[in-house]
Amino acid sequence: MKTLAQHQQDVPGKVATRWDVMLLPWVACIVVALVVHFASPVLVNEYWQNVLRRVGVFVIAAVSLNIVNGYAGQFSMGHAGFMAVGAYVAGATTYYGSLLLHGSVNDPNFYYQGIGLMLGGIGLGCVVAAIAGYLVGLPSLRLRGDYLAIVTLGFGEIIRVMLELTKGQLDNAAAVKDAGAKLLIHLNGPSGFFGIPSYANLFWIFLFVSVTCLIAYRIKYSSTGRALLSIREDEIAARSMGVDLTKYKVRAFVLAAALGGVAGGLYSHIGANPSPTDAGFQRSFDVILLVVLGGLGSISGSVLAAIVLILLPEVLREAQQYRLIIFALLLIIMMIVRPKGLFGVKEIWELDWFTGWFSGKRRERKAGAK
Amino acid sequence: MSTAESTTALLDVRGIGISFGGLKAVQDFSIALPPRGLYGLIGPNGAGKTTAFNLLTGVYTTQTGMTTLAGKRIETLKPHQIAAAGIARTFQNIRLFGELSVLDNVKLACHLRGKHTLLGTLLRSPRFVAQEEAMRLQAMELLSIFGLERVADESARNLPYGDQRRLEICRALATQPKVLLLDEPAAGMNPTEKVELAESIRAIRDRFGLAILLIEHDMGLVMKICERITVLDHGQTICSGTPSQVQNDPKVIEAYLGVEETAEGVVGGAV
Ligand SMILES: Nc1ncnc2c1ncn2[C@@H]1O[C@H](COP(=O)(O)OP(=O)(O)O)[C@@H](O)[C@H]1O
Ligand SMILES: [Mg+2]
Numbered sequence: 001m002k003t004l005a006q007h008q009q010d011v012p013g014k015v016a017t018r019w020d021v022m023l024l025p026w027v028a029c030i031v032v033a034l035v036v037h038f039a040s041p042v043l044v045n046e047y048w049q050n051v052l053r054r055v056g057v058f059v060i061a062a063v064s065l066n067i068v069n070g071y072a073g074q075f076s077m078g079h080a081g082f083m084a085v086g087a088y089v090a091g092a093t094t095y096y097g098s099l100l101l102h103g104s105v106n107d108p109n110f111y112y113q114g115i116g117l118m119l120g121g122i123g124l125g126c127v128v129a130a131i132a133g134y135l136v137g138l139p140s141l142r143l144r145g146d147y148l149a150i151v152t153l154g155f156g157e158i159i160r161v162m163l164e165l166t167k168g169q170l171d172n173a174a175a176v177k178d179a180g181a182k183l184l185i186h187l188n189g190p191s192g193f194f195g196i197p198s199y200a201n202l203f204w205i206f207l208f209v210s211v212t213c214l215i216a217y218r219i220k221y222s223s224t225g226r227a228l229l230s231i232r233e234d235e236i237a238a239r240s241m242g243v244d245l246t247k248y249k250v251r252a253f254v255l256a257a258a259l260g261g262v263a264g265g266l267y268s269h270i271g272a273n274p275s276p277t278d279a280g281f282q283r284s285f286d287v288i289l290l291v292v293l294g295g296l297g298s299i300s301g302s303v304l305a306a307i308v309l310i311l312l313p314e315v316l317r318e319a320q321q322y323r324l325i326i327f328a329l330l331l332i333i334m335m336i337v338r339p340k341g342l343f344g345v346k347e348i349w350e351l352d353w354f355t356g357w358f359s360g361k362r363r364e365r366k367a368g369a370k
Numbered sequence: 371m372s373t374a375e376s377t378t379a380l381l382d383v384r385g386i387g388i389s390f391g392g393l394k395a396v397q398d399f400s401i402a403l404p405p406r407g408l409y410g411l412i413g414p415n416g417a418g419k420t421t422a423f424n425l426l427t428g429v430y431t432t433q434t435g436m437t438t439l440a441g442k443r444i445e446t447l448k449p450h451q452i453a454a455a456g457i458a459r460t461f462q463n464i465r466l467f468g469e470l471s472v473l474d475n476v477k478l479a480c481h482l483r484g485k486h487t488l489l490g491t492l493l494r495s496p497r498f499v500a501q502e503e504a505m506r507l508q509a510m511e512l513l514s515i516f517g518l519e520r521v522a523d524e525s526a527r528n529l530p531y532g533d534q535r536r537l538e539i540c541r542a543l544a545t546q547p548k549v550l551l552l553d554e555p556a557a558g559m560n561p562t563e564k565v566e567l568a569e570s571i572r573a574i575r576d577r578f579g580l581a582i583l584l585i586e587h588d589m590g591l592v593m594k595i596c597e598r599i600t601v602l603d604h605g606q607t608i609c610s611g612t613p614s615q616v617q618n619d620p621k622v623i624e625a626y627l628g629v630e631e632t633a634e635g636v637v638g639g640a641v
Contacts, residue, residue: 007504239449242482
């Protein structure tokens with residue numbers, strides 16, 4: 001019997017370095033973003049393009065939350081808190097950055113620099129959210145189930161209250177220069193941060209959507225993904241097989257928070273003014289709903305749930321006021337009909353009916369050809 | 371236990387124990403398992419056998435005594451560190467990762483001997499790809515020992531009961547242990563399957579050069595394959611010796627006769 005190390009020595013000869021495997025999917029993300037960016041204006045009007053941007057933001061939010069709630073099975077209820085951190089950091093970076101560097105916000109002459117500020121802000125928001133994720137992830141090691149849910153819920157509420165306590169927004173370069181580091185407390189309190197240019201067009205949104213999905217996919221189908229899933233399936237067995245719970249739970253929290261921060265950063269650049277309520281329980285619940293309905297652990301489930309549930313209220317405009325009732329009903333029905341969510345832990349292409357349907361079609365076509 | 375024996379022991383356990391509230395679940399438990407030893411741990415239900423395994427694997431932390439594995443103290447380590455040090459186990463109440471495939475259950479356990487970086491994972495670096503392939507090869511090799519390679523892609527929870535028990539052993543072996551702890555691996559198997567299992571346990575020991583500690587209720591099986599047996603009752607070690615010594619020990623007979631429903635079925639044949 002060979003050890004893993006011995007197997008590994010044998011393998012490299014058989015597995016060539018595949019640059020295409022390593023890099024092509026990342027290139028494909030850019031292609032997807034370009035296609036959506038250029039195809040959408042041809043197919044739908046501006047209103048629906050805006051809806052599509054919102055869909056994209058929630059796809060990122062759901063797919064990222066899925067890493068901690070779905071893969072690792074740690075029920076976090078504070079995802080909106082991480083998103084809000086990303087939203088405010090990125091939004092403030094673009095807004096105050098523009099004031100500082102250019103003296104005004106949303107000037108067409110400053111467009112490309114503005115985009116640069118947005119990307120820098122999203123990166124910064126991502127890092128800050130990741131740090132917050134680390135801090136929230138650590139206590140999660142000692143907590144389970146309900147207690148973890150309460151702690152993470154508390155985190156979101158703390159962020160919400162802190163944002164409500166911030167001071168009014170500054171609106172001229174001189175004031176911004178004076179404020180210096182104190183800018184952090186000028187986030188405009190309960191009314192929310194406004195005036196952030198809506199730089200995140202469909203290209204940027206769908207670039208981040210596809211990158212997030214690729215990250216989530218590559219993690220799920222890797223040793224790291226198996227370790228996370230094993231924790232969700234059975235912590236004691238996972239530890240006994242050598243999985244370091246601390247390391248992997250924290251990894252899941254940090255990754256989810258970082259990508260949640262990206263979702264937030266984009267959210268503040270699609271014309272939605274981030275406000276303290278965006279950090280609150282309601283928003284966290286919205287995202288949890290997407291993950292649970294799509295199936296805990298299923299990337300394609302989260303994507304589909306986000307698309308359907310964001311589009312649904314747009315299609316049924318009259319039903320807007322019943323939104324929460326409809327969502328609650330949907331959740332109840334789902335829990336009865338498919339308690340593991342739409343796809344469970346699987347991806348849509350792994351489901352029997354899906355593969356069956358395709359091979360069936362192929363067979364029909366073959367039969368037709370004869 | 372003589373000094374000579376204890377210095378050559380691979381797994382040297384001295385006086386470990388734990389109480390839950392007032393209940394002394396395991397007390398002053400000692401065992402000296404030599405390399406390639408195949409020892410048994412028996413006792414009536416609730417005697418503390420599984421708890422002893424939980425102490426050895428760090429699921430519970432011992433309140434007394436010490437454990438060394440190949441000369442290294444391990445009694446204060448966390449479960450994953452103990453697994454890394456070289457102790458693997460199976461669970462009496464099967465604890466597979468039900469939603470994962472059979473193959474992934476075993477690959478997960480191969481995880482321990484690999485290196486895992488986030489960057490490698492996201493880029494699918496050559497290292498990462500080679501390691502995944504190595505894990506797959508090793509997992510398939512282990513599965514084929516028990517004829518499970520045919521069901522590699524099934525979800526673990528869809529396996530029949532006996533196969534789930536066999537998969538537990540495969541998974542434990544995938545961590546490349548020095549010592550394997552088997553907690554009632556034959557429970558729920560029919561007599562033919564039990565005979566096969568006894569053969570596999572011996573075969574595994576020889577092939578992997580492991581030391582094995584076996585909890586088993588089927589006396590016939592234990593007496594047949596174990597070199598030495600330790601008997602627990604109410605958390606206490608009441609006897610330790612060769613199968614024939616244990617069979618004839620009055621305290622052992624009494625312990626088993628005290629438990630009505632197992633008296634005849636279990637020890638009747640052996641006494
Ligand atoms: N975590 C625990 N908390 C309280 N009591 C426990 C715990 N684990 C085991 N016990 C008790 O310890 C005793 C020994 O249990 P166990 O080791 O499972 O027995 P065996 O495996 O020999 O049948 C039983 O009385 C059981 O109820
Ligand atoms: Mg037991």
